[in-house]
Amino acid sequence: MAETPIINASPLIYLSKAGLIDLLQLLSPQIFIPDAVATEILRRGDSDVTAATISQTGWLQVIETPVTSPIIQAWDLGMGESAVLTWAYTHPGTEAIVDDLAARKCAAALEIPVRGTLGLVLVAKQRGKISEARPGHCPIKE
Numbered sequence: 001m002a003e004t005p006i007i008n009a010s011p012l013i014y015l016s017k018a019g020l021i022d023l024l025q026l027l028s029p030q031i032f033i034p035d036a037v038a039t040e041i042l043r044r045g046d047s048d049v050t051a052a053t054i055s056q057t058g059w060l061q062v063i064e065t066p067v068t069s070p071i072i073q074a075w076d077l078g079m080g081e082s083a084v085l086t087w088a089y090t091h092p093g094t095e096a097i098v099d100d101l102a103a104r105k106c107a108a109a110l111e112i113p114v115r116g117t118l119g120l121v122l123v124a125k126q127r128g129k130i131s132e133a134r135p136g137h138c139p140i141k142e
Helices: 009-017 021-026 035-042 049-056 079-090 101-109 117-126
Strands: 031-034 060-063
Touching: 009 021, 009 035, 009 049, 009 117, 021 117, 031 035, 031 079, 035 049, 035 060, 035 079, 049 060, 079 101
Parallel strands: 031 060
Antiparallel strands: none
C-alpha cells in the first residue's frame, strides 16, 4: 500500500485558488502538509483562501517533518520543497506533490515518486472529475 502523499505550497495554492482542492483526494483520502509549508501559508492570514483551506479541511494533515537529509540539502532547495522531499525520502513509496523544477529533478534522482499540479489536473480529466484541462477552462463536473 502506498504511503500518504505529501504536498508543497504551490500546488496547494493553485488548487485552493481554483476551487479544486478536492482533486487531491483522487490520490489519497488524506494528504500530508509539512509544518514548514503550513507555517509559510498560514502567515498569509485568515482571509487567504489557501490558509483557510488548510484550517478548514480535515483531510489535509499538517505533520512535523524530520531534519532535512544531507542528500537533499545538497540540492539547495527551498524549505518547503526540502521538507516534502525529506519526508518522501524517509518514507519510501510516498508521492511528493511539487511543482518546482529543481525539486522534481531531485525527486527523480532519488527515485521519489513525484507529481505536479498539472499531473493531478490531467488525472482528474482522465477520470472525468473535470470536463476540461486547459488554462481558463477547468470547471468541476457535477
